[in-house]
Amino acid sequence: MTPSPTSPSRRAIAKGAAWTTPVLVLAVPALPAAASPVGGTPDLAVSVGMGGSQPYANGAAGSQTVTLSNVGGKAFTSSAFVSMPVSEFFTNPTVSGSGWAIQSKVDTPGATIYTLAYGPGISAGSSSSTATISWTYNKPTSGAVSGTWCAEIQNDPHGGSNDSGCRSWSGSGA
DSSP states (O other): OOOOOSOHHHHHHHTOOOOOOOOOOOOOOOOOOOOOOTTSSSEEEEEEEEEEEEEBBBOOOOEEEEEEEOOOOOBSOOOEEEEEEEEEEEEEEEEOTTEEEEEEEEEEETEEEEEEEEEEOOOOOOOOEEEEEEEOOOOOOEOOOOOOOOEEEEOOSSSSSSGGGEEEEEEEEE
């Protein structure tokens, strides 16, 4: 170790020079303050469910459900939008749920994509009512079929992995 130019040398100390104890300074970053999981912003999470007995048989009633929760630290004050597909085998769908409305419905090969809107807003730590799409299973040809559907939040201000939820289903044909 090389002595500091302002520190006395060993020889000077031996001759009676004053000695000062060296000071060791460590720089330690300050710990962040405790905060909510998303720093006081709204954070929507989706949970999904499937009703009816699987594998579905022709004529069986079934449903798909979606519920939103605000797991953030601040109220979500605008309408929330969730898209979810309804398989071509799920016929005569109807949508219900307090505060929920169909924003749009787009037919695609194999499914109809519903975008549902929940309008009352969701307080921090609260959940929406459940939206339910009820339908009748109908596969006119023989053989088994299966699929997976996912509901996805379209406008979560926080984003993240809790913005979608998926369920698998199976059914048999005529």
